[in-house]
Structures are given as structure tokens and as C-alpha cells.
Amino acid sequence: MSIDIHVTDDYRITSDAHNYIVLERYTADPTKAPDWPKRAAKGADPTPKERWREVKYxxxxxxxxxxxxxxxxxxxxxxxxxxxxxxxxxVRDDIDRSLSPTDTGKITPS
Incomplete structure (x- = not known):
């Protein structure tokens, strides 16, 4: 089992057996893909989709x-x-709210 903490609208933290992973939200536009004309001919959906990518371990x-x-x-x-x-x-307020439901501590930059 891994954690999944939504910290802000654009970032969340998940985990694996060895790391905590910072994920960033982005929008994937299928019409920008190199093979879009071929996929469009087959009836692919052109709607942009929200995705998450790993940005830091x-x-x-x-x-x-x-x-x-x-x-x-x-x-x-x-x-x-x-x-x-x-x-x-x-952002600190978002982090504190997501990681500390009882407001027991603040995250400070190093």
C-alpha cells in the first residue's frame, strides 16, 4: 500500500517501498501527439486529459x-x-493543511 496525499491543486505526494514521490499535475492534449492524424482518423477522442507525472523522489x-x-x-x-x-x-498553508490535520507543526524551508 502506498500513500497518496493531495497537497495542492497541482502537486501530490505518493510513495513506493523506497521513496516519497512528488507528482505534478499536467494536461495532456492528444491533438499535439505526432500520431494524432492517424488516431483522429480512427475516431480518437480529442479531449485534453489531466495526468500526473513524477518530478522528484x-x-x-x-x-x-x-x-x-x-x-x-x-x-x-x-x-x-x-x-x-x-x-x-x-503553499505552506496548503502543505500544513494536507500533512497536519491538527495543525501540530509547520513545514519550513531549509
């Missing part, structure tokens, strides 16, 4: 949470330090 849950924080900030559209700090606080 971590040894501990706190490492995985810090990776989500870091990835979220790096991929944000912040244009000032104040916006970066606001994004970090929002």
Missing part, C-alpha cells in the same frame, strides 16, 4: 513538502519579492 515527507514549496514558487508568475513571499505562505 525524496527520502522523507518534509523533503517532499519542501520540494513542492520550491517548485510552486519557481513556477509562479511573481514579479516582486513580496509576491514570492505571499506565494510561499499560501
Amino acid at each position: 525524496c527520502a522523507t515527507i518534509p523533503q517532499a513538502a519542501r520540494q513542492i514549496l520550491d517548485l510552486s514558487v519557481r513556477q509562479s508568475d511573481a514579479t516582486s519579492l513580496a509576491e514570492v513571499v505571499a506565494k510561499m505562505e499560501a
Whole structure:
């Protein structure tokens, strides 16, 4: 059995026997595939689909949470330090909410 923790809308943490795995949500558009004309001729569905991809393997849950924080900030559209700090606080709140149902601790960046 493995864990499956939805941390934010775009990130979740799963596990295998050796690691905690950070997954990132993305949208796969089948019409962008090289073989789309052939698949379309056979009646394939052109609807984009939500998928999850592995982006980082971590040894501990706190490492995985810090990776989500870091990835979220790096991929944000912040244009000032104040916006970066606001994004970090929002993601930290999501992480704390998903990993700590009793609010017993905060995840801090290393």
C-alpha cells in the first residue's frame, strides 16, 4: 500500500517501498501527439486529459513538502519579492493543511 496525499491543486505526494514521490499535475492534449492524424482518423477522442507525472523522489515527507514549496514558487508568475513571499505562505498553508490535520507543526524551508 502506498500513500497518496493531495497537497495542492497541482502537486501530490505518493510513495513506493523506497521513496516519497512528488507528482505534478499536467494536461495532456492528444491533438499535439505526432500520431494524432492517424488516431483522429480512427475516431480518437480529442479531449485534453489531466495526468500526473513524477518530478522528484525524496527520502522523507518534509523533503517532499519542501520540494513542492520550491517548485510552486519557481513556477509562479511573481514579479516582486513580496509576491514570492505571499506565494510561499499560501503553499505552506496548503502543505500544513494536507500533512497536519491538527495543525501540530509547520513545514519550513531549509
